[in-house]
Amino acid sequence: DIQMTQSPSSLSASVGDRVTISCRASQSIGNYLNWYQQKSGHAPKLLLYAASSLQSGVPSRFSGSGSGTDFSLTISSLQPEDFATYYCQQSYTFPLTFGGGTKVEIK
Amino acid sequence: EVQVVESGGGLVQPGGSLRLSCAASGFTFSDHYMDWVRQAPGKGLEWVGRIRNKDNGYTTEYAASLKGRFTISRDDAKNSLFVQMNSLTAEDTAVYYCTRSRNWGTYWFFDLWGRGTLVTVSS
Numbered sequence: 001d002i003q004m005t006q007s008p009s010s011l012s013a014s015v016g017d018r019v020t021i022s023c024r025a026s027q028s029i030g031n032y033l034n035w036y037q038q039k040s041g042h043a044p045k046l047l048l049y050a051a052s053s054l055q056s057g058v059p060s061r062f063s064g065s066g067s068g069t070d071f072s073l074t075i076s077s078l079q080p081e082d083f084a085t086y087y088c089q090q091s092y093t094f095p096l097t098f099g100g101g102t103k104v105e106i107k
Numbered sequence: 108e109v110q111v112v113e114s115g116g117g118l119v120q121p122g123g124s125l126r127l128s129c130a131a132s133g134f135t136f137s138d139h140y141m142d143w144v145r146q147a148p149g150k151g152l153e154w155v156g157r158i159r160n161k162d163n164g165y166t167t168e169y170a171a172s173l174k175g176r177f178t179i180s181r182d183d184a185k186n187s188l189f190v191q192m193n194s195l196t197a198e199d200t201a202v203y204y205c206t207r208s209r210n211w212g213t214y215w216f217f218d219l220w221g222r223g224t225l226v227t228v229s230s
Binding site for chain 2: 001031032034036038042043044045046049050053055087089091094095096097098099100101
């Protein structure tokens with residue numbers, strides 16, 4: 001199975017900060033990488049697919065980059081509604097696997 | 108409204124079975140691949156399995172960790188997705204999400220999620 005490792009597992013940031021979350025795959029997955037946001041008590045929501053393609057309706061302050069084994073999700077200016085847990089997920093091969101999540105908290 | 112709604116969760120004893128359902132509406136269910144994803148309390152997301160559409164033979168994929176205990180099926184006439192779960196253990200305790208899979212070329216992702224249904228395995 002492909003292991004997805006996110007870092008950090010949690011971070012504290014202030015509104016307006018630039019935030020970057022990393023995701024590393026245990027083997028090359030091209031750019032078969034998706035990002036999801038999950039707010040407490042809610043279902044996950046798709047943010048980006050194919051590493052850098054923004055899902056319709058998602059604010060442009062969210063961006064993704066990377067290929068191969070190293071990926072990142074960047075929030076250019078953190079907004080109050082962005083405090084949540086973020087997950088990466090590889091769609092390169094079965095079984096599909098998720099990272100352990102990064103919780104973004106208010107500083 | 109485009110949505111999927113899960114049902115069938117509840118308390119089940121270890122070793123027992125449970126069948127979850129997912130009702131889809133607002134889109135052409137039969138066109139889509141559908142997946143189940145679960146989340147144990149306070150933990151991360153874990154993919155359970157996928158069922159493809161009729162054009163792709165309704166074929167399925169599963170997480171190996173389930174060891175053949177789960178079976179995903181669908182009824183396109185009723186716009187419904189199912190997962191039959193057998194030989195349940197405490198480690199199967201989780202919120203189970205029904206998700207729609209979509210693709211952009213060869214890139215697949217979960218673009219629609221239900222609110223989930225909680226399965227608790229306990230005596």
